[in-house]
Amino acid sequence: MPTLLVKNAQILVTMDEKRIEIAGGGLYIENGFIKQVGKLEELPARADEILDLKHHIVLPGLINTHHHFYQTLTRAVPAAQDANLFNWLKTLYPIWARMTASDIFISTQTALAELALSGCTTASDHLYLFPNGSRLDDEIEAASIVGLRLHASRGSMSLGESQGGLPPDSVVDSIDNILADSQRLIERYHDSKPGAMIQIVLAPCSPFSVTTEVMRQSAILARQYGVHLHTHLAETQDEEAFCVQQFGHKPVAYMQSLDWVGEDVWFAHSVYVNEEEIRLFSKTGSGVAHCPTSNMRLASGIAPIREYLKHKVKVGLGVDGSASNDGSHMLAEVRQAMLLARVRAGQEGASLSGSAEHWIMTARQALELGTRGGAAVLGRNDIGSLEVGKCADFIAIDLDQIDYAGALHDPVSAIVFCSPQKVSYNVVHGRVIVKEGHLTTIDLPKQIEKHNQASQRLVSGI
Numbered sequence: 001m002p003t004l005l006v007k008n009a010q011i012l013v014t015m016d017e018k019r020i021e022i023a024g025g026g027l028y029i030e031n032g033f034i035k036q037v038g039k040l041e042e043l044p045a046r047a048d049e050i051l052d053l054k055h056h057i058v059l060p061g062l063i064n065t066h067h068h069f070y071q072t073l074t075r076a077v078p079a080a081q082d083a084n085l086f087n088w089l090k091t092l093y094p095i096w097a098r099m100t101a102s103d104i105f106i107s108t109q110t111a112l113a114e115l116a117l118s119g120c121t122t123a124s125d126h127l128y129l130f131p132n133g134s135r136l137d138d139e140i141e142a143a144s145i146v147g148l149r150l151h152a153s154r155g156s157m158s159l160g161e162s163q164g165g166l167p168p169d170s171v172v173d174s175i176d177n178i179l180a181d182s183q184r185l186i187e188r189y190h191d192s193k194p195g196a197m198i199q200i201v202l203a204p205c206s207p208f209s210v211t212t213e214v215m216r217q218s219a220i221l222a223r224q225y226g227v228h229l230h231t232h233l234a235e236t237q238d239e240e241a242f243c244v245q246q247f248g249h250k251p252v253a254y255m256q257s258l259d260w261v262g263e264d265v266w267f268a269h270s271v272y273v274n275e276e277e278i279r280l281f282s283k284t285g286s287g288v289a290h291c292p293t294s295n296m297r298l299a300s301g302i303a304p305i306r307e308y309l310k311h312k313v314k315v316g317l318g319v320d321g322s323a324s325n326d327g328s329h330m331l332a333e334v335r336q337a338m339l340l341a342r343v344r345a346g347q348e349g350a351s352l353s354g355s356a357e358h359w360i361m362t363a364r365q366a367l368e369l370g371t372r373g374g375a376a377v378l379g380r381n382d383i384g385s386l387e388v389g390k391c392a393d394f395i396a397i398d399l400d401q402i403d404y405a406g407a408l409h410d411p412v413s414a415i416v417f418c419s420p421q422k423v424s425y426n427v428v429h430g431r432v433i434v435k436e437g438h439l440t441t442i443d444l445p446k447q448i449e450k451h452n453q454a455s456q457r458l459v460s461g462i
């Protein structure tokens with residue numbers, strides 16, 4: 001059994017039940033799982049591989065709960081830079097319709113490389129269009145090379161323009177194809193065991209791009225196999241108006257009418273929800289992927305994170321697709337979550353001196369959303385903290401960087417308050433994916449070159 005010893009971390013953040021932080025801490029890892037957590041003298045002296053992480057902070061790997069990897073090919077497209085969600089989508093759908101299997105493969109590796117370098121060890125991705133013979137298999141194959149844990153969502157769109165939906169008919173599919181492919185993917189790839197590197201999720205895209213029957217049948221199929229369900233929900237006011245007009249319900253009530261709530265369901269965004277809807281999420285165990293940057297970028301709004309946490313709703317963080325961020329930097333997303341929560345707090349009166357009660361999200365709370373929160377949202381109890389028996393998924397950040405100079409009285413907060421940096425180490429299931437700041441699994445300069453060629457071809461349409 002391969003063993004790995006991590007020692008001498010300036011501070012090791014466990015994110016365990018008691019949120020213990022260990023100065024001079026380390027980990028002993030056997031076969032991808034954590035066997036011991038503690039100070040140097042408490043750990044075995046030998047291992048097959050030793051990482052001496054002096055001057056580094058060590059944390060559980062960050063967990064990304066919402067993304068569209070393929071959108072790394074269409075970042076900052078001029079015509080979509082200053083649009084709201086529906087206009088942004090209408091601009092990009094025809095470009096995305098030109099994608100091939102190779103584009104899915106390349107963009108998956110770029111997104112995962114960026115995520116890995118920014119501290120992410122587990123990523124969920126939502127791929128919901130499969131043009132020109134591309135398949136979710138292309139993404140899964142690409143991800144297995146990079147080495148991050150993947151929750152690959154088999155997305156779908158079936159409500160084209162001619163039926164009152166938002167996407168053009170050319171990018172939607174039939175219910176029979178969607179369900180048959182979903183079943184095939186679950187049977188081929190889904191792993192429900194502890195330490196699973198790949199899980200399949202069923203993820204019809206959104207209320208405005210999917211028929212009611214696809215939503216309903218996807219839920220039935222997911223529950224037959226015990227896989228999770230995911231979709232975009234309550235992201236904008238446009239969506240709410242669409243749902244009321246088309247289905248006679250607001251988005252959350254529509255989901256409830258389709259049996260789309262529960263421990264096995266999580267929603268991206270969920271900005272426009274009222275107290276009653278938040279209580280429903282809490283009661284049913286439905287989770288939320290909070291995507292602060294995307295919500296700002298598309299002028300969607302500010303999700304009520306304080307209220308979610310007050311009602312013990314599971315909340316994780318997502319960078320969202322790279323055409324609405326336009327980056328896949330997980331540590332930066334943690335920072336954005338903290339800052340955006342403070343904007344909302346200000347709107348609610350936190351900036352009034354003498355205001356009786358207000359809530360300011362702390363750096364540690366933001367990190368908790370990005371680790372334990374994400375694990376809960378994805379339904380994983382084997383990741384999200386550094387504890388005995390959990391997967392050896394962790395990151396290390398070099399504290400001797402100019403960005404942290406003057407902030408080392410509290411390194412844990414420093415990595416959130418100060419300008420977000422890349423990690424020095426990223427380890428997934430005991431395997432070192434990033435070492436001394438460099439990816440070990442793919443050649444990054446070559447990858448960037450391939451990616452830019454694919455992007456240029458796709459956007460120009462030539």
Ligand SMILES: [Zn+2]
Nearest residue numbers: 232268320321
């Ligand atoms: Zn999204």
